[in-house]
Amino acid sequence: MTTTQCSENMNAFFDGYMYSSTTLKEFVDQYDNALCKKVENESVADFHSFNVTISCVSRFSLEKQFQQLYTHAKVKEVQEEIREVFYCTSLLLKIEGEISTYQVTERVEMNDAYTKKVCFNVYYNEASCEVNCCCCNFESRGILCRHAICILTTLDVTVLPEKYILNRWRKDLNRKHQFIKSSYDSLIGNLTAERYSDLCKDMLELASIRATTVDNYTIVKNHVLECYKKLSGPRSEQIPPSQSLPDASIIGNVSSDMAVESQNVLNPYVVCTKGKRASKRKVSEVAKSGGEEVRRNKESTG
Template identity: 30%
Template sequence: MSITQRSDSIISYFDGYINASTTLNQFFKLYEKALEIRNEKEIKADHDCINSLPVLKTPSPMEKQTSELYTRKLFTRFQEELVSTLTFMASKVDDEGEVTTYRVSKFGEDNKGHCVGFNVVDMRVSCSCHMFEFSGLVCSHVLTVFRVTNVLKLLFHYILKHWTRNAKSSVILGSHGTDLFNSYLESHTVRYYMLSHEALKLVDEGAGSLDSYNEAMASLDEATEKVVSATKSDGKFSNGHIKGESVSNGAHVNHCTDDHKGCSAEHLPKEDFDRRISELTQELECANKKCEVDHTHLLTVLKEIEEHKQQLSVQVNDIKLSMMDDF
């Protein structure tokens, strides 16, 4: 904000309270009155913001989500960015490793596009317009990439605390953050890439030596047992078998292992034996993929907490500057 703009802002703030003949003593009294009225307006605005929701323009889950989180003023700006994505197209231009690069441009304006890099593993995006870095609001280019990659809700690390309805709360990472994180874990693509990323880490470390290999396999066996147990308690196996049927099969396998009189692998037909081995192998693969979810969840949340600590001072400065701009 320029000096002239700041001066105009201050004048408009006291407009109707002071004039050229106002004494210094009167000025301080009127200043207190102006602050009191301003506080009343803020309280009313907070009340309206908390107890009412703005009109939605699209059926987008992201629009509904942000209407419940953002202040009314910020949501209006976000809504404009979201609606404008309907005029944008995104084309994949590079796909190396974890980061996929898209070129986003308006229909018929290919020469005026912006580049958006999307890391699907840690769900981070960067746009050449740098709107989020400057204003704390996600741009329409990033939202376009989210749309074409089926990210239906705004990731919690892109919802800055001081733009939310609960900005006066001291909680940085609350229930909204957890809900948002869980929401994008519902995406099969996200889970696949996150699990693949963590699995490759385990492969690299476990293949380093015989000891690390044995340790990795032991950990996988233990994790597999826990995941299979948890899957049974949910009512069904991931391959669609009913819990009772799966438990029965599991008991049957254990019985075959412990009691050779009742059943033995040697007495099973080869086709049934091969089919059972295939089923167990598939269940094991599914269990290995799922066992990393909780671990990944915890690491991501801890990472976000550390990042919030680092950004806290920046957010405080932003709020101070915003308050100065209002004057």
């Protein structure tokens, strides 16, 4: 395997596990070891995110909101943007209906003796509390830029809308991929994945047996909803199963409707093929003469 500049991140991921003399057999074992180490690092990071609180660098309410919801790594990125807010000044340019246009001037440090002023346009919708900056930092990195934070703090916005709190940076969500069994579970003792797999087998068997009749379906559905209400906590994904039961008549008529539809075999749809249509194709003179002779023979025999 050759090394290219585009794969430097992947090479850094396997540093200390693989070398140029690594055989294919060792590659498989070391691959599991590398993934196992990554899972351990993620578990340690999650533990610190839940049990250790990073101190705020400002008194903004927006920072406290990120501090409570985001992981430590993303909180530090937000704090880097907040530190730069103190070097930004805002100016209202115009107001068109509910949208206000601001110009944020940032003092960018070029070297120790020189700073450069860079201007950015920020658009704020007061009705939906939506802010957009021309630097597109949120669209590219998923982190609010210093210019948007400057406008929000200037307008005394204390609570951010949910669209600016991305789920992929939150620490209070259960990641579904953590419940999937893998080859390195035996190395880290991932009992959660084993319990999850065991419960999935039981629930699949229960659904296949009890979904045949309406009464059994209703009983199982009610028990599932009751279990969810008892076990759901503040750190759950807050996405409950569907709480509406379908009509019994609809469930009872599903099998009969499917049987009727399966017996009525319809003709396939007629679609246009590629190329010219047969009626518009050119006919040779030989074919024309042959067709004319056949027509005359039919008329004479008739």
